[in-house]
Each structure stands twice: as structure tokens, then as C-alpha cells.
Amino acid sequence: MKTTNKEALIDILWILAGNLFLAIGVAWFILPNNVLTGGLAGVAIALEPLFHIQPEFMINALTVVLFLAGAVILGKKFAMKTILSTILYPTLLSVMSYLASEVIAPDTFIMDKYLATIYGGALMGIGIGCVFRTGASTGGMDIPPLIVNKYTHIPLPTLVLITDALTVLLGVFTYNLQAALTGILSVWVSSMLIDKTMMIGGHKAQSVMIISEKYEELMDMIHDELERGTTIIQAMGGFSKEKKPVIMVVVSKKQLPQLQYMIAHADPEAFVIVTETNEVQGLGFTYEEEL
Incomplete structure (x- = not known):
């Protein structure tokens, strides 16, 4: 290149x-x-x-x-x-x-x-x-x-x-x-x-995986309140063999507490995994949506 x-x-x-x-x-x-x-x-x-x-x-x-x-x-x-x-x-x-x-x-x-x-x-x-x-x-x-x-x-x-x-x-x-x-x-x-x-100039963020029965409600809240996109991953429980949707979302560090608050109130029994992400590229991180 x-x-x-x-x-x-x-x-x-x-x-x-x-x-x-x-x-x-x-x-x-x-x-x-x-x-x-x-x-x-x-x-x-x-x-x-x-x-x-x-x-x-x-x-x-x-x-x-x-x-x-x-x-x-x-x-x-x-x-x-x-x-x-x-x-x-x-x-x-x-x-x-x-x-x-x-x-x-x-x-x-x-x-x-x-x-x-x-x-x-x-x-x-x-x-x-x-x-x-x-x-x-x-x-x-x-x-x-x-x-x-x-x-x-x-x-x-x-x-x-x-x-x-x-x-x-x-x-x-x-x-x-x-x-x-x-x-x-x-x-x-x-x-x-x-x-x-x-790592200077990298866009650090938090990658969050959410397993919840109320995934649709949570996705709507993430879209509307955090203005972040989500991805649904189809997964299957290793023990139960039940198929469950998993929400994957990437948020900034300052948005993580708000996301955790939303999850706790919408579904206290949700299973949540938070991972440190060193680099994120795309809409909302390295460029903004053109209006």
C-alpha cells in the first residue's frame, strides 16, 4: 500500500x-x-x-x-x-x-x-x-x-x-x-x-458479552441510551444444551458503569463478561456518523 x-x-x-x-x-x-x-x-x-x-x-x-x-x-x-x-x-x-x-x-x-x-x-x-x-x-x-x-x-x-x-x-x-x-x-x-x-492514539474500550432472557429490552436500551451498536451471537449452553442469544457490545470506559447499571435493573440475573480492549476502529470510535 x-x-x-x-x-x-x-x-x-x-x-x-x-x-x-x-x-x-x-x-x-x-x-x-x-x-x-x-x-x-x-x-x-x-x-x-x-x-x-x-x-x-x-x-x-x-x-x-x-x-x-x-x-x-x-x-x-x-x-x-x-x-x-x-x-x-x-x-x-x-x-x-x-x-x-x-x-x-x-x-x-x-x-x-x-x-x-x-x-x-x-x-x-x-x-x-x-x-x-x-x-x-x-x-x-x-x-x-x-x-x-x-x-x-x-x-x-x-x-x-x-x-x-x-x-x-x-x-x-x-x-x-x-x-x-x-x-x-x-x-x-x-x-x-x-x-x-x-499504544498512543489507540482507542481503548470495554468489550461486553451479555447473556440474558431480556436481551431485546437490553439491546433497545443500549441503542437508545448509549447510542452503541450491538451484535447477536447465537450460542448454546454447554451443560443445558439450550440455544441462547448473546449480546456483544463495545463501549467506552466511561460508559461501562452506565451499562452495568442498566443490566442490573433490567435483569439482575444476567451473565456478563467484561474484557479490556486495546484498540477499536469503526463508527463511534475512530469516526462519527455523517448526518
Whole structure:
């Protein structure tokens, strides 16, 4: 499917914002405090005592190498989107590192390691999540999860968590167990923020299944008072073998208490199942009826 100019511009803005958040998290929180974390920053910090290579230089070099691997395996479309990150991230990281060391007082970013771990992990997660929304990559250690996801379809946040946890474990050999355990906290925070950021703009709702003898009365109330559509599913009781209609309706979170009140008054014996729904598309959620 062809991407419009507007969609391409939005993708570029997401990638720009994502790399900016990622660079700030690494340059201002992770590197100044030697926090073991996931991603290339974690690899660079874990290997620095062994190879004595400046972490910023190692990050920039590995960014290019992993981009080339991702371009070969994930294809041209991935490469076209990710090349922007491959240029942006090292550039922004250098700029943010320069600001931290030369413009802003260097001691400003030396802080309690747990604070650096949490805030650095959060900013990194937001950054990676912004870029993942476009189907691209930051050009770093999120490329291996994307490759594995292509063949296994395991959720990206889960794969990022596993990859980053393995990266942090490298630090056990060069630092100590406490440093690695602190790093896992950063990985967990980052994974949570990736998931939340990727859901930005999603229309969360509640999916409700209702089994009631008064299903017609309930449907009329849902249509008239909540202005929501309903679907009838023909079901059969596993024990009774009786056929019963099941009402399926999707409502917003703020409408759920009103729906529960309606069900309780119309049929106190109704059987109700409520499920959290992360994404809803259609009339009343992603677009309104034209009058």
C-alpha cells in the first residue's frame, strides 16, 4: 500500500522525536552514571572495561553495523525508514553529550544511580516506542528483536525485554551482580514505556458479552441510551444444551458503569463478561456518523 506524503511526514516526525528522546536518555542519564541497561548503550558500557573504547564511539560504530544487517534481512522498506535513525541517533547523541559536558555543568547529570536508571530507561523506552510505531528502528539493538519478530511473531516489547536483559547480563562479568540487577530495572521500565508509547492514539474500550432472557429490552436500551451498536451471537449452553442469544457490545470506559447499571435493573440475573480492549476502529470510535 502506497504511503501518502502526509503519512510519510508523520513517520519522519515520530522518528525524529524518538531518536531525540533516546539520545537524551542515553547522554544525560545512562552514560554519565555508567548505568548498565539494554540497547547499544548497555553493550558499550558493559564492554568498555574490557576494550577501553569510548562508549559513544562504540555506539556509533555498532549502529552502522546493525543497520546493514537489518537492511539485508528486513528489506528495502525497513532500510529506507531506518537510515534516518542511523544518521539521526549518532548525531543527536553527540550533540546531547556535548551539551551535557561542555554547555551544561557536567555535575548536573551525576545523580543517584536508581534515579538515572528509572529516568534513563523511561526516556529510552519512549524513544524506541516512537520509532517502532513507524515500522522502523533506531538502528541499534532493537534490530535483532525486529528480525526475530519477523520469523516468530513474538510481540516486540517482549523481544526487546529479552534482548536487553541478556545485554545487561554482560555487565555481570565486567562490573558486578548489583550493577546488573539495577540495569534490569532500567530494561523493565524501558519495555513498559515502549508498550505504552506504541499504544498512543489507540482507542481503548470495554468489550461486553451479555447473556440474558431480556436481551431485546437490553439491546433497545443500549441503542437508545448509549447510542452503541450491538451484535447477536447465537450460542448454546454447554451443560443445558439450550440455544441462547448473546449480546456483544463495545463501549467506552466511561460508559461501562452506565451499562452495568442498566443490566442490573433490567435483569439482575444476567451473565456478563467484561474484557479490556486495546484498540477499536469503526463508527463511534475512530469516526462519527455523517448526518
